Amino acid sequence: MSQPPANPFGPPHDSPTPPQQQGQPAVPQQPGPPQQPGWPQQQGQPYGGPHLAGPPPKKSNVGKIILIALAVLLVLCLGGAAAIWFTVKDEVGDVVDATKTRVVAPATLAGRAKNTDPQLQTVADQMVASMKSEVKNETSTVGAFYGDPTKQDLLMIAAVSGVMADPKKELDEAVTGLSSELSVTNMTAVDAGPLGGDARCGDGKAEGVPLGVCIWADRGSVGLTVMYFKTAEQTKAEFVTIRGQIEQRS
Template sequence: MPEPGPNPIDIGTPPPASSSDDDLFDHDDPEAPAKVKPRGRVRRVVISVLLLLALVAVAMLAFTSWRIIAQRHAKLEIQPSVGPLSLDYSQDGARTADYLRTALAAEVDLDHTYGAVYNESPDKNVLFLAGTGLIWTPGKDLDAAMNLISDDEGAVTNLKDVDAGPLDGTMRCGITKSADGDLTVCGWADHGSLALAMFNNRTPEDAAPLMLALRNATETR
């Protein structure tokens, strides 16, 4: 019989196969590297940003809706006098006021339009035109109304925002050229009304407070 060979060496049971490198680390070891999930973290950041943007959009929509509701029912009434200004009741004044009203109605979609001529002295007067209606974009509609003056006299330049007062909205003043010299043009617009005024022999700085006085005296909600 053949002599028995040497006893086989016991190498133990091999560890189970693993498809993840995480199994190479001892999870009980506090110094072992933590498992990182970058995709999940990016996803959470993106969702957070989208939620924030959605909240901002909702807040802006709510604010705009509130302004439209608060301003849309504006009413205008031409006053016989405003500060140093007195309404011109002459035939020429009435004819000019009617022309201004018709021109504004043709340029901007409004429910009611108004026109007036105010005098302060022989060399100072104010041509005033205004209207009411639902105005979705007051700033754009005010620019369109300014184009009405641009067609007749020349572009309104150096437009600057001025104090719109407690009635809010947008108010601007600028300068246009005329045959008799520079005219200051001021206008306001909100979600319920729009108006323009042309001032001769006044700077925009002088005209702005007078325009605000005209608005406060003429517009109510």
């Protein structure tokens, strides 16, 4: 009668070797896996213990965020926005006010802390440098990120100040660029807030990420806000607050 095969890893730890039955040939013992000094033999796990890794880290999608930011940069630099000239005397007061306009990046924006991720900061710096080189007669520029992408709460701003010869034209050109670069649709007029000018908001999508986009233009500045992972309605609800913290007049 055949005998069952021997345990390839030997008898259980501390178990006595079963006695050889009379009349049967001795079955040689198979060696168990080598034991590390100071480590007890693991029972029932001949191929190693369970993985002890914690939960996977949340993805920040920084790569996608950067690509979207670069597309936004193209939009703002399409027309070389600022130009100091005007033709109607009644516009003199507007131009004087425009020369006092500046755009800034506050430490917090609409309750969100400034994001200091090195990759995002590098892109923000590149945005500012490019706007300074492409936009004519700018008086200030800003590019920054706020919030936490791992919580799907990230806000990007990009703006430039300078005397705008035709703010409506700047706004139209920016809207056309957004439609092309970020597939923004349904751009509708929204309340521009106490700083005046014109503003529009719409829904976009780039690199598979939904975007809420709002843009403004007035005599002294043009700029936009992009909320990643949000809709235009969500962005519009905060637009006046955000713009009011970016655009300042002395």
